[in-house]
Amino acid sequence: MENQSKEFILQLEKSERLRQSIRAVSLEMESATLLMQSSLLLVHQSRPVPEVLEKAKVQIDVLKGLFHRLAEILQECRGQYYRYHGDWRSETQMVVSKLAFMHWLETGNLLMHKEAEEKLGLDSSEFFLDIEDYLIGICFMSNELPRYVVNRVIAEDYDFTIKVVKFLRDLYVAFRMLNLRNDFLRKKFDGIKYDLTKVEEVYYNVKIRGLITSGDSSQDLGMQT
Numbered sequence: 001m002e003n004q005s006k007e008f009i010l011q012l013e014k015s016e017r018l019r020q021s022i023r024a025v026s027l028e029m030e031s032a033t034l035l036m037q038s039s040l041l042l043v044h045q046s047r048p049v050p051e052v053l054e055k056a057k058v059q060i061d062v063l064k065g066l067f068h069r070l071a072e073i074l075q076e077c078r079g080q081y082y083r084y085h086g087d088w089r090s091e092t093q094m095v096v097s098k099l100a101f102m103h104w105l106e107t108g109n110l111l112m113h114k115e116a117e118e119k120l121g122l123d124s125s126e127f128f129l130d131i132e133d134y135l136i137g138i139c140f141m142s143n144e145l146p147r148y149v150v151n152r153v154i155a156e157d158y159d160f161t162i163k164v165v166k167f168l169r170d171l172y173v174a175f176r177m178l179n180l181r182n183d184f185l186r187k188k189f190d191g192i193k194y195d196l197t198k199v200e201e202v203y204y205n206v207k208i209r210g211l212i213t214s215g216d217s218s219q220d221l222g223m224q225t
Helices: 002-046 049-077 083-086 089-107 111-120 131-142 142-153 161-177 183-208
Strands: none
Touching: 002 049, 002 083, 002 111, 002 142, 049 083, 049 089, 049 161, 083 089, 089 111, 089 131, 111 131, 131 142, 131 161, 131 183, 142 161, 142 183, 161 183
């Protein structure tokens, strides 16, 4: 029994050292993400998107390096990704949300899972981007859009509402196709519906005032007239 207890003590001490190393990196990830967020907040103040993205993108290389450090730490415990996953998952979800928002601002499209992995240098079967973390990050990203579309309307960019409504409708339909078993993820998915409702309200208010000028907006949104 004594030998077994000694072995357990060594294993627990090693696990605790790993967790401390992981948490230290996670704190740096959180700091880098907050810096990225502070840069992205400027987009809500009608600052030029390229200028905002240039500042925010500085943190991508920082985050890529931090994920690389996490991967190196986990080399000490191969095959135990999910044992320690909880120590960086919330930070990863926020990273994905910011990357997805930046990608949408730049392209108008959804950041795909594979693209997010590439941005973070996660191309190993040993250390990867968990699918649920990616999906939750996308849900967080949608929370940015109602505020952004209101600010675009204030800036008299009324046609922009069409783009956001269409994107959120497509995103909502895509999520409905998933058989979501994670309760937290299901709740975040419900948030997309609320975000869509808010944006649709802005769109309809702009539309009834005759402020949309890009042709047949009902057809653009796939609406029946």
